Amino acid sequence: MTIQITPLEAFNDNYIWAIHNDQHCYVVDPGQSRPVNAYLENKQLTLSGILITHHHHDHVGGLVELQHQHNCPAWGPDDDRIDGDVRRLSEADWVDMDTLNRRLQILFIPGHTLSHIAFYNDDWLFCGDTLFSLGCGRMFEGHPAMFVESLDKIMALPDHLNVYCGHEYTQSNGRFARAVEPDSIALADFCRRVDIIRKSNQPSLPSQLGTEKKINPFLRCHNPIFRQQLESQLNRPINNAVDCFAHLRQWKDEF
Ligand SMILES: [Zn+2]
Incomplete structure (x- = not known):
C-alpha cells in the first residue's frame, strides 16, 4: 500500500x-x-x-x-485559539493514522507561535511555519532561546527525513541565505536547482533535513565558523547560538 x-x-x-x-x-x-x-x-x-x-x-x-x-x-496544539473538535496534543503524544497504518509523533516547537507543534515519523516531518527550506518562520510569539531550542529538537532528527513546510518560501529564503553565506557553493547549487524547479511551477518541497542542516542559516547557529563569519559581516560580537539566531532573525525581518 x-x-x-x-x-x-x-x-x-x-x-x-x-x-x-x-x-x-x-x-x-x-x-x-x-x-x-x-x-x-x-x-x-x-x-x-x-x-x-x-x-x-x-x-x-x-x-x-x-x-x-x-x-x-x-x-x-493545546490552544484555545483553534476552533473545532480538536484533540489537543503535547510532546509525549502521538497520532495514529489508522486508515494508513502509520503513526506520527509530536514535537513541541514553540517560537513562531507559543503552541506550535510538528508531526514526524521515520520518514516525514511536518513542521508548519517553524522550519522552512533555507529559512524559518517569523518569531511572532516566542523569543530567540525558545526558537533555538525548538530548532535543536528538529536538528536531533535523522538526516533522511523529508521536510514538509507550510509555505513555498524557498526562493526568497535562498536570496537571504546567499547574502549570509555568499561563498557557499553547496547553497548556490541548491538555489540554482530550486530556480529550475520553480520555473516549471513545481513545488520546491519536500526538502531533506540533512541538506537543511548543512545550508539553512537558521540551523547553523551552533557552528562556530558560521558564527565567526556572521560576526565579521554584521561587525558586532555574537556570543552564542541564541545570540546568533536573534541577529539572523532580525536581519531576515529587515531583508
Ligand atoms: Zn504561521
Whole structure:
C-alpha cells in the first residue's frame, strides 16, 4: 500500500499536505477547505483526519468546515485559539493514522507561535511555519532561546527525513541565505536547482533535513565558523547560538 504526500496549493503560497493511499486521506494545515475537497473528489478519497501545526488562520481556516462535511477527527496544539473538535496534543503524544497504518509523533516547537507543534515519523516531518527550506518562520510569539531550542529538537532528527513546510518560501529564503553565506557553493547549487524547479511551477518541497542542516542559516547557529563569519559581516560580537539566531532573525525581518 503506497502512501503519497501531495501539496495542495492554498492562498498565495501555502501548502496543505495531503497524505493518502488510493482510498484514505489525511490533511495537514487546511487553511482552506476548497482545495482539499477538490482533491478528495478528483482522487475519490475519504478524509480520515486533519492535523494542525499552529493556530494561524492560513493553517486552520478550513478546519471547521471540513470536519463538519467529513465528520473526521482532528489533532492539534493545546490552544484555545483553534476552533473545532480538536484533540489537543503535547510532546509525549502521538497520532495514529489508522486508515494508513502509520503513526506520527509530536514535537513541541514553540517560537513562531507559543503552541506550535510538528508531526514526524521515520520518514516525514511536518513542521508548519517553524522550519522552512533555507529559512524559518517569523518569531511572532516566542523569543530567540525558545526558537533555538525548538530548532535543536528538529536538528536531533535523522538526516533522511523529508521536510514538509507550510509555505513555498524557498526562493526568497535562498536570496537571504546567499547574502549570509555568499561563498557557499553547496547553497548556490541548491538555489540554482530550486530556480529550475520553480520555473516549471513545481513545488520546491519536500526538502531533506540533512541538506537543511548543512545550508539553512537558521540551523547553523551552533557552528562556530558560521558564527565567526556572521560576526565579521554584521561587525558586532555574537556570543552564542541564541545570540546568533536573534541577529539572523532580525536581519531576515529587515531583508
Ligand atoms: Zn504561521
